[in-house]
Each structure stands twice: as structure tokens, then as C-alpha cells.
Amino acid sequence: MEQIIGQSPAPNAAAPVAAGDLIVETTTQTFARDVLDASMQVPVIVDFWAPWCGPCKQLTPVLEKVVLAAKGAVRLVKMNIDDHPAVAQQLRVQSIPAVFAFKNGQPVDGFMGALPESQVRAFIERLVGGVGPTPAEEAIEAGHAAFEAHDLAAAAQAFAAAIKLEPGNPAAVAGLARCYIESGDFERARQTLGLVRPDARNDAAIKATEAALSLAEKSADLGDTSELLARIEKNPKDHQARFDLALALNARGDKEGAVDQLLISFEYDRNWNEQAARKQLVEFFDAYGPKDEVTLSGRRRLSSIMFS
Incomplete structure (x- = not known):
């Protein structure tokens, strides 16, 4: 690609990048120092942005996060194209956000648009290898x-x-x-x-x-479960007792027992209290998370009852 803002410097022209300089703002006048010179030492990512650009406001924090996670293996330079349009024009930037990666004084990779963090991380890892956690x-x-x-x-x-x-x-x-x-x-x-x-x-x-x-x-106020168990033993279709017992068991960390009680109640009478058992099961599953084994088995069992 063509040279940008003059010739690339000799490899020994730039000093190593200090940790405090991993993220900087640049201008047309300082671009050669901040990007071309610095990229002789470590890859430099240039973020072309503008204050009016909504996607820029989404992308820049992601870039900063991943660059910091790289712990000095890469540097981020931000350039406001409203104030400093010359470099963006020379690179033929037609929309922002636009990101270019520089090595040895030359652009070697880039992308446009607000990418998700996973893709930004992959972009940077292509330049420097694995990126650790922030x-x-x-x-x-x-x-x-x-x-x-x-x-x-x-x-x-x-x-x-x-x-x-x-x-x-x-x-x-x-x-x-x-x-x-x-x-x-x-x-x-x-x-x-x-x-x-x-x-x-x-x-x-x-x-x-x-x-x-x-x-x-x-x-919080359910207290001892022995009374609830006694009520259920006397009347297996005491839905309120099963509902309260499920909450109590869940509070104790017995997720399987809590789900079992609500599934039994729902199987007896799915319409009790406007399908309270099903709604409470959904809340349990939300709290446990979609990959939890109790969530997965509970959803399968609930579906089996609903569509039987």
C-alpha cells in the first residue's frame, strides 16, 4: 500500500511503547510518530471515529478493553476525522467506524463497522497472538x-x-x-x-x-418445611403447600427437589392459580441459567407434560 503522511521511518527510529501510552489520541501532525514510528515496535491499531457517530461509541470501548487485555502487545491510536480528515482521506475511508492495523509503518489489516467483542478479539489476535483477560x-x-x-x-x-x-x-x-x-x-x-x-x-x-x-x-418467610410436608402427605393435591415447599427447597439449594414439586403440581392441575406452577418453574430456570442440568431436564419434563 502507499505510504501515509510521508515515508516510513527506519526500524530503529521509534522508542518502545510505554504501558501508559497503550491508548492515545492522535492528530495529522503526530500521526507519523504515534502510528508509523510506533508500529516498528508493536502493531498499532488506528480507530477512525467522529463525535456524531453512534456505532463509534459502541466500538471504541470494546477496542480499548481488548487492547488493554493484550498488555502491551498492541497499541490503540484514536483519530477524530472531523478535526483531522487528511489521513482518513488518504486511506480512502468512506464510512466510520473504520479500523486499520499497522505493522512496520504500513497498514496490514482492517475492518469497518461496530463489530462485537469476539470479532474484535479475533482481529487483534491475528496481529499479536492470544489476548489474555482484562x-x-x-x-x-x-x-x-x-x-x-x-x-x-x-x-x-x-x-x-x-x-x-x-x-x-x-x-x-x-x-x-x-x-x-x-x-x-x-x-x-x-x-x-x-x-x-x-x-x-x-x-x-x-x-x-x-x-x-x-x-x-x-x-424469606417460609420457615420450616415439616408442616408443608405434612399437608402434602395428607392431601397430595394441596398445590399451595407444594408451591411453598418448592420455594423452600430452592432456597436451601435443592434445585431438583424444588422443580420436582412444581412438576407434580402442574401434572395434577396445570391451570391451578393461573398456571402458577409453570410460571414459577420458568423463574427457576431463569435463575439457574439455560445450561444448568436441572434447567435442561426440567424443561424437557415440563414440555412432556404440556404436550402429552
Whole structure:
């Protein structure tokens, strides 16, 4: 491809890129230094954007996230084409966002449009190899590990750190809310869920945590299950007793037992209380997640009853 803004420098012209310079803004005057010179040391990705461009606002944070995850293996340079149009014109950029990758002073790859994170990550990995997790992702992973180990304090601290690094991150918000649910602080859990960024309100982790919060609130005052079991033994078609028992079992972590009780109730009378058993099963499945074994088997059994 043709040279951009003058000739490429000699390979020894650029100093190594400092960690604090992984993401910078450039101008027409500084483009040769920020991109051509720097790309003699590490690949440089140039993000052509403009303040009025909606897709640019979606793409740039994704680029920043993946570049930071690469930990110095690649650099991101952002260029506002409204203020500095010359380079974009020379590269024949016709729409934005437009992204170009430079190596050794020359453009070697690129794409246009707001790609999802998976495709951005693949684009960068073609340049530099594997890209590790971001600091926020590492904190979230640590939070999940602590939560599984029942160390709620450590889990909450890790999820909070991730939120500080990436405000509104749905996985971090959901994880911290789960910590509050587990500790019985439902109000704090609800407040935490409100921290999720607007574009992630329907994220699977957020929806599952909202369902888990709803279940926890319903189960809070159920108390001992012996009375419910006695009522069911006396009258197997006591649907309210089975419904309450399912909530109590779920609160204790017995997901299979909870689903069993609602399936039995639904099989006896699917229309009881406006199909309350089916609706509660759906909430269970939302809380457990679509890949959970209890969700998968429960959905199959529910379908079998409905279509029998």
C-alpha cells in the first residue's frame, strides 16, 4: 500500500511503547510518530471515529478493553476525522467506524463497522497472538471462585473491584448482587442490580440474578418445611403447600427437589392459580441459567407434560 503522511521511518527510529501510552489520541501532525514510528515496535491499531457517530461509541470501548487485555502487545491510536480528515482521506475511508492495523509503518489489516467483542478479539489476535483477560475479567473470575468457596467477603471485594475498573459490567454487577442475596441483604442486591450499564440490562447474568433475587424474597418467610410436608402427605393435591415447599427447597439449594414439586403440581392441575406452577418453574430456570442440568431436564419434563 502507499505510504501515509510521508515515508516510513527506519526500524530503529521509534522508542518502545510505554504501558501508559497503550491508548492515545492522535492528530495529522503526530500521526507519523504515534502510528508509523510506533508500529516498528508493536502493531498499532488506528480507530477512525467522529463525535456524531453512534456505532463509534459502541466500538471504541470494546477496542480499548481488548487492547488493554493484550498488555502491551498492541497499541490503540484514536483519530477524530472531523478535526483531522487528511489521513482518513488518504486511506480512502468512506464510512466510520473504520479500523486499520499497522505493522512496520504500513497498514496490514482492517475492518469497518461496530463489530462485537469476539470479532474484535479475533482481529487483534491475528496481529499479536492470544489476548489474555482484562483486569476486570480477572477480578470477576476471582469473584466467582471466592463465591463458589462460600467466601462472600472476598467475592464481594473482587466483584466491586471489577465494577470500579469497568463501571456497569453486567457480570461484575450480577456477581456482587449475588453476594448480597446470599447474605440476605435483598435491598442492597436490588440497588446493585441498578448499577448495570443501560445496554446490558437484558444480559443473561443480570436476568438470572434478578430471578434469583425474586426467589430469595419469596422464600424469606417460609420457615420450616415439616408442616408443608405434612399437608402434602395428607392431601397430595394441596398445590399451595407444594408451591411453598418448592420455594423452600430452592432456597436451601435443592434445585431438583424444588422443580420436582412444581412438576407434580402442574401434572395434577396445570391451570391451578393461573398456571402458577409453570410460571414459577420458568423463574427457576431463569435463575439457574439455560445450561444448568436441572434447567435442561426440567424443561424437557415440563414440555412432556404440556404436550402429552
